[in-house]
Amino acid sequence: xxxxxxxxxxxxxxxxxDKDACINCKVCIRQCAYDAHYWDESRQKVMxxxxxxxxxxxxxxxxxxxxxxxxxxxxEFKDNALWKPEFIKYIYKQADTGGVLLTGMGSPVGNIPVYxxxxxxxASQVTNPSIDPLREPMELKTFLGAKPxxxxxxxxxxxxxxxxxxxxxxxxLNYPLMFSAMSFGSINxxxxxxxxxxxxxxxxxxxxxxxxxxxxxYQYGKNTxxxxxxxxxxxHRDFLNAGAGIEIKVGQGAKPGIGGHLPxxxxxxxxxxxxxxxxxxxxxxxxxxxxxxxIEDLHQLIFALKEAxxxxxxxxxxxAAVHNVAAIASGIVRAGADIVAIDGMRGGTGAAPGMIRDNxxxxxxxxxxxxxxxxxxxxxxxxxxxxxxxxxxxxxDVVKAIALGADxxxxxxxxxxxxxxxxxxxxxxGKCPWGIATNDAKLAKRQNPDxxxxxxxxxxHAWGHEIEEMLGGMGLNSIESxxxxxxxxxxxxxxxxxxxxxxxxHAGR
Amino acid sequence: MAKKITLDASGIYYRQFNEQIREAVAAGATDIxxxxxxxxxxxxxxxxxxxxxxxxxxPGQDMCSFxxxxxxxxxANAQDGVGNTMDDGTxxxxxLAGDVVGYAMRGGKIFIKGDVGYRVGIHMKxxxxxxxxxxxxxxxxxxxxxxxxxxxxxxxxxxxDKPSEPIAGRSLGxxxxxxxxxxxxxxxxxxxxxxxxxxxxxxxxKLVVQGIVKEYAKELGLDAKAILASDFVKIKPFSHRPYGxxxxxx
Numbered sequence: 001x002x003x004x005x006x007x008x009x010x011x012x013x014x015x016x017x018d019k020d021a022c023i024n025c026k027v028c029i030r031q032c033a034y035d036a037h038y039w040d041e042s043r044q045k046v047m048x049x050x051x052x053x054x055x056x057x058x059x060x061x062x063x064x065x066x067x068x069x070x071x072x073x074x075x076e077f078k079d080n081a082l083w084k085p086e087f088i089k090y091i092y093k094q095a096d097t098g099g100v101l102l103t104g105m106g107s108p109v110g111n112i113p114v115y116x117x118x119x120x121x122x123a124s125q126v127t128n129p130s131i132d133p134l135r136e137p138m139e140l141k142t143f144l145g146a147k148p149x150x151x152x153x154x155x156x157x158x159x160x161x162x163x164x165x166x167x168x169x170x171x172x173l174n175y176p177l178m179f180s181a182m183s184f185g186s187i188n189x190x191x192x193x194x195x196x197x198x199x200x201x202x203x204x205x206x207x208x209x210x211x212x213x214x215x216x217x218y219q220y221g222k223n224t225x226x227x228x229x230x231x232x233x234x235x236h237r238d239f240l241n242a243g244a245g246i247e248i249k250v251g252q253g254a255k256p257g258i259g260g261h262l263p264x265x266x267x268x269x270x271x272x273x274x275x276x277x278x279x280x281x282x283x284x285x286x287x288x289x290x291x292x293x294x295i296e297d298l299h300q301l302i303f304a305l306k307e308a309x310x311x312x313x314x315x316x317x318x319x320a321a322v323h324n325v326a327a328i329a330s331g332i333v334r335a336g337a338d339i340v341a342i343d344g345m346r347g348g349t350g351a352a353p354g355m356i357r358d359n360x361x362x363x364x365x366x367x368x369x370x371x372x373x374x375x376x377x378x379x380x381x382x383x384x385x386x387x388x389x390x391x392x393x394x395x396x397d398v399v400k401a402i403a404l405g406a407d408x409x410x411x412x413x414x415x416x417x418x419x420x421x422x423x424x425x426x427x428x429x430g431k432c433p434w435g436i437a438t439n440d441a442k443l444a445k446r447q448n449p450d451x452x453x454x455x456x457x458x459x460x461h462a463w464g465h466e467i468e469e470m471l472g473g474m475g476l477n478s479i480e481s482x483x484x485x486x487x488x489x490x491x492x493x494x495x496x497x498x499x500x501x502x503x504x505x506h507a508g509r
Numbered sequence: 510m511a512k513k514i515t516l517d518a519s520g521i522y523y524r525q526f527n528e529q530i531r532e533a534v535a536a537g538a539t540d541i542x543x544x545x546x547x548x549x550x551x552x553x554x555x556x557x558x559x560x561x562x563x564x565x566x567x568p569g570q571d572m573c574s575f576x577x578x579x580x581x582x583x584x585a586n587a588q589d590g591v592g593n594t595m596d597d598g599t600x601x602x603x604x605l606a607g608d609v610v611g612y613a614m615r616g617g618k619i620f621i622k623g624d625v626g627y628r629v630g631i632h633m634k635x636x637x638x639x640x641x642x643x644x645x646x647x648x649x650x651x652x653x654x655x656x657x658x659x660x661x662x663x664x665x666x667x668x669x670d671k672p673s674e675p676i677a678g679r680s681l682g683x684x685x686x687x688x689x690x691x692x693x694x695x696x697x698x699x700x701x702x703x704x705x706x707x708x709x710x711x712x713x714x715k716l717v718v719q720g721i722v723k724e725y726a727k728e729l730g731l732d733a734k735a736i737l738a739s740d741f742v743k744i745k746p747f748s749h750r751p752y753g754x755x756x757x758x759x
Binding site: 086090093094096097098099100101102103230231232235236237240261263264272276277278280281282284286290291300301303304307308309310353354426428429 | 524527531550551554555557570571574575577589590593594596609612613615628631632634635636637639655656658659684686687749750751752753754755756757758759
C-alpha cells in the first residue's frame with residue numbers, strides 16, 4: 001500500500017449499500033461496466049470498490065430491492081475559492097500520467113452564465129387574445145434552406161396563378177427540432193436506428209455525424225442529414241445522395257478548433273464497415289478540413305457537394321460558437337450555405353479535452369443573437385436558415401432560441417437523457433453502462449431500438465405541445481411569427497452589454 | 510446517343526457544363542472528350558461507372574471529387590483538389606497538379622507526371638479491397654501524406670520544374686497512422702515528420718513499387734526501367750494509434 005497513488009481514494013462517488021435490503025442477487029455486478037461491484041467469495045456477499053464508481057447510477061436504477069444509493073463522496077478538501085477540488089484532482093492525475101485531461105458530455109462549468117435562465121417570455125393579457133392550442137390550429141412546421149427575396153407569379157393556361165420563382169431545396173420539419181450529430185461509433189447502432197425511426201415518425205431529421213451511414217439506414221434518408229467532416233469517414237456519392245440535406249462540420253461547440261478522435265476500442269466490425277476504416281485502428285479527424293483554409297475554399301466545398309448531389313438538397317455548415325461568430329456566419333452564407341448551424345460551448349461530445357471543453361467558445365445564446373442580427377443587417381438573412389445547438393435542455397430553451405433568431409434547434413444530449421443517460425461523462429471509455437456510448441454488444445443491447453425510438457418520439461411530442469402552449473400564450477399561432485421576435489423576450493439580471501448583444505430589454509421595460 | 514462524344518467547354522460556366530456531362534453519361538456516352546476546358550470546376554465530380562474522359566485544357570478546382578470509377582486523362586496541368594474524397598477510378602495528369610491532391614481519397618489511382626503542391630494525399634485511407642494510390646513524378650510541397658491512414662504514395666522527384674527544392678517539403682507523413690510513402694532516392698531527414706524514419710524497401714515493397722511504376726510509366730509514356738534504376742526508401746507509421754496514450758480521464 002506504500003505506493004498507492006495519492007488520488008486512489010479521492011474518487012468522486014460513494015456507493016452506499018443498505019445491508020438489510022441487499023439480497024446479494026448480483027444484478028449490480030452484472031450491470032456495472034467498470035467492475036465497481038464484485039462478488040467476495042470468502043465473505044459470500046456482494047462488495048464494492050468506490051474508487052471505480054463513475055456515478056452512472058445504472059446499479060441504483062436496476063437494483064431490485066432499492067438497496068443502492070450513489071452519492072457524491074462527502075470527503076472535501078479545505079475550502080479554497082481558487083483551488084476548487086476538480087483542479088486539485090486534475091493535477092494529481094496529470095502528475096501521475098502526463099496525460100491530457102479527457103472528458104465527455106457538455107461542459108459542467110458553473111461560472112459561465114446560462115442565458116436561457118436569464119430570459120423570460122411574454123404572454124398576452126387583455127390587448128390581444130392568447131390562443132388555446134388544444135382547440136385552435138397552431139403551426140410548428142419549419143422549412144430549412146434558402147428563401148427567395150421575392151416571389152413572382154405568372155398565369156397558367158387555365159388562368160390560375162402560377163409560381164414563376166424557382167425555389168431552393170428546403171428541408172421540411174414538423175417541429176423546429178432535429179437530433180444533432182452523433183456519429184455511428186460514438187454511439188451505437190441501436191441508437192442510430194432509434195433516431196432514424198423517431199425522426200421519421202416525427203417528421204423531423206436526425207444527423208449522421210461523421211461516421212457514415214449504415215446501409216440499412218438508407219431507407220430513412222428523407223429524415224436524415226448526412227454529415228461531411230474533416231476525416232470524410234464513410235463519405236461517398238451514395239452517402240451524399242442518401243439524405244434530405246448535407247452538413248459540412250467545421251466545428252463542434254464542445255471542442256472548437258480541434259478534430260475528432262474515435263479510439264480504436266470503439267471501432268467494431270459494423271463501425272469499421274460504415275466508416276470504411278480498419279478494425280481497431282483509431283479514426284482521426286483532422287482539426288481543419290485541409291481543403292478549407294478560407295471562405296473561398298468553403299465555397300468550393302459547398303459547391304462540390306451541391307454538384308455531387310445535383311443541387312437537390314440544401315447544404316448546411318456547422319461551426320462552433322466562437323469570437324467573431326457573426327462575421328464568420330456572414331462569410332458562410334456568402335459562400336453559398338443554405339443553413340448555418342451554430343453550436344454553443346455547452347454542447348455535448350463523446351470525448352473532448354477538458355481544457356478545451358470548459359474554456360473555448362462562447363454560449364450559444366450570445367452567438368445566435370449576434371448571427372441573426374448580422375445577417376439581417378447585411379440583408380442576407382433569407383439566404384440561409386439558422387440552426388442553434390449546444391445546450392438545449394427543454395422546450396422553453398427552444399422557444400427562446402427561436403425568439404433570438406433561430407429557425408430550428410439541434411438537440412442531442414436531451415435525446416440521450418431520454419434513453420437513460422445520466423451525464424456521468426465517461427463516453428470515451430466505450431463502456432457506457434446504459435448501452436449508449438458503447439459498441440460492446442453486451443452493453444449495446446441494453447438499448448432496444450423500438451423502446452428508445454418511442455422515448456425520443458414522446459420527448460418531441462411533449463416539447464411540441466409545450467411550444468404550442470407558449471406560442472399560444474403569446475397570442476401567436478405560428479412558429480414563423482416568433483422567429484427573431486425578440487420583443488417576446490425580457491432579461492433579468494443582465495448587464496446593459498449583455499442585453500445589447502442579445503437584443504432584448506430588461507424585464508419591466 | 511453515340512458512345513463517343515465531344516463536349517466543348519468554351520464560354521460555359523461549370524454548372525451548365527457539368528450538367529451537360531451528367532446528361533451525356535445518363536444518355537449512355539462512355540468515351541467523353543472535353544475540349545477547350547478553362548478552369549471549370551468539379552469536372553467528373555461524383556460520376557460513377559466504367560467511363561473514359563479526356564480533358565483538353567486546364568481543369569479547375571476539385572476535379573474528380575467523389576468520383577467512382579471513370580478513367581480521366583488530363584492533357585495539361587490540373588489545379589487544386591484533384592480527386593478530393595475520390596472513391597475509385599484512375600486520374601492521369603500529363604502536367605503538374607496543385608495543392609491537396611487526393612484529400613481523404615479512399616480508392617483508385619492518381620498519376621501525376623510533374624510536381625504537386627502542399628498537403629497532397631492527406632488522410633488517404635484504405636479499406637478492404639480499396640487501396641488508394643498516388644504517384645508523383647516530380648516533387649511535392651509540405652505535408653505530403655499528413656494524417657495518412659492507408660494507401661500508397663509514390664514520390665519520384667524526377668520530372669520537376671523545381672531543381673533547387675528538396676524532393677518533399679516539410680513534415681512529410683506527419684501524423685500518419687496507416688499506409689506507406691515510397692520515395693525514389695533519399696529524403697532529407699529534416700523533411701520527415703516527428704517519429705518517422707526512412708527505411709530501405711524489403712522484397713514485398715519492391716514488388717509493389719515495380720507494379721505501380723510499370724502502370725504509371727505505361728500511362729504516361731515513360732521508361733519504367735529508368736524510374737526503377739534507383740533505390741527507394743519507405744516511410745511507414747510507427748503506430749496505428751499514434752495518440753493512444755495521450756489522455757487521462759478527468
